[in-house]
Amino acid sequence: MGNRKLLCGRCREELKKEIVDFQYLSFAFHTEVLRCPKCGQVFIDEDLVEGKMHETEMVMEDK
Amino acid sequence: MKRMFFPGCQLGGSDPEYVTGLYDLLLSLDGSTGIGIGCCGAPAEWAGDREKFLEIRDGIRDLWRKQEQPEIILACPYCYKNFRENMQEIPVKMYFELVEIRLRKHITGTAAVYDPCAMRRFPEIRNRVRRLLEAENISLEELKYSGAKAQCCSWGGHAYTVNPNFVKTQVAEQIAMDENPYITYCINCTDIFRAKGKKVCYLGDLVLGRDTESRNIPTVSNRRENRRKLRRMLVDQYHIADNSPAGCGDRFFLHMSDALKKKLTERLILEEDVIQVIEEAERSGKYIIDVENGHRFAHRKISHMTYWAEYTMDESGGCTLYNAYSHRMMIVNEDKKSWETENSSAEDAGKS
Secondary structure: OOOOOEEEOOOOOEOEEEEEEEEEOOEEEEEEEEEOOOOOOEEOOHHHHHHHHHHHHHHHHHO | OOEEEEOOOOHHHHOHHHHHHHHHHHHHHOOOOEEOOOOOOHHHHHOOOHHHHHHHHHHHHHHHHHOOOOEEEEOOHHHHHHHHHHOOOOOEEEHHHOOOOOOOOOOEEEEEEEOOHHHOOOHHHHHHHHHHHHOOEEEEEOOOOOHHHOOOOOOHHHHHHHOHHHHHHHHHHHHOOOOOOEEEOOHHHHHHHHHOOOOEEEHHHHHHOOOHHHOOOOOHHHHHHHHHHHHHHHHHHHOOOOOOOOOOOOOOOEEOOHHHHHHHHHOOOOHHHHHHHHHHHHHHOOOEEEOOOOOEEEEEEEOOEEEEEEEEEOOOOOEEEEEEEEEOOEEOOOOHHHHHHHHHHHHHHHHO
């Protein structure tokens, strides 16, 4: 993703890194992703989805 | 009704004209033949959803009883296995077991019959396929793993959802068993092998006088649309009552590259799900803008999945899709901030 500038379409605020909570199969996680500081809209890039998130999903499914 | 054609869920998904072509053929043999489209329940069984599987099985049994217990004519090897093992009171045949069935398209050269995994326990079906081909001027080879040792093409068990890497290896091993073209009689084996470049001749095409190689290989979204198209064709051409719920209609057109179409199919992302994401984003304004190129990113949770779309809206009202991906993990309290803001504002207003 590099350092590209992302704006929230609703608030026109620039997204900032923030810890966000996730849940899967009754397990809770949190990680730092880009988020609108005003409305909370989250952005998750494909690298995170295909990497860390997918690996975690697989681990939880195998438990 | 003495016979009812039950083509299963994938044949019409691959190409609705297989279903209507075979149904026309069956009608020419017995004009009272009925048709029922739907799923035999195998995918629910593969998913371990026993309750859903039993619900589907009981629905088929009810339909069969209401239709005066006709002989069920099948086109899918896994439907056949499922009926034989789980609905033993229902008499079934594969369509090509009917004595009147002949091949209308003729092939030459050397080929190998690829038995689907569902046929391991049914030598009579496997033999019938070979007998049909005996009259052809072809040299038939037997694969290392065929008959009772037939392997899975990779479709079964939802392997493509759970372990895409396994699927790649499995397909590669299957198509490498023989360099000659395969003659298949399962539409899933057919489409999977063709997608990887294997020359395949589908028995249904030989029966209908068609050329397998001239058919488009359906994407995952094509499959969904083909099933809708089949439903419309059955209603229009055969005046069959449509009792199924209405699907979503055409909305806006999604432009994308062939490479992205391929990716969506590999990741099992339906175009209609992507359209839902974009429609909701455009309606609510909830999307993210990449300042550099103007692309918008939007996401939406649909059932258990969260889908992401990277797109731009066209002046024509259509949409260009640049990327799409999905995850099963849920984002928690995404809108909490706006909720807190609204509530704190209300509280502040109450205090003043």
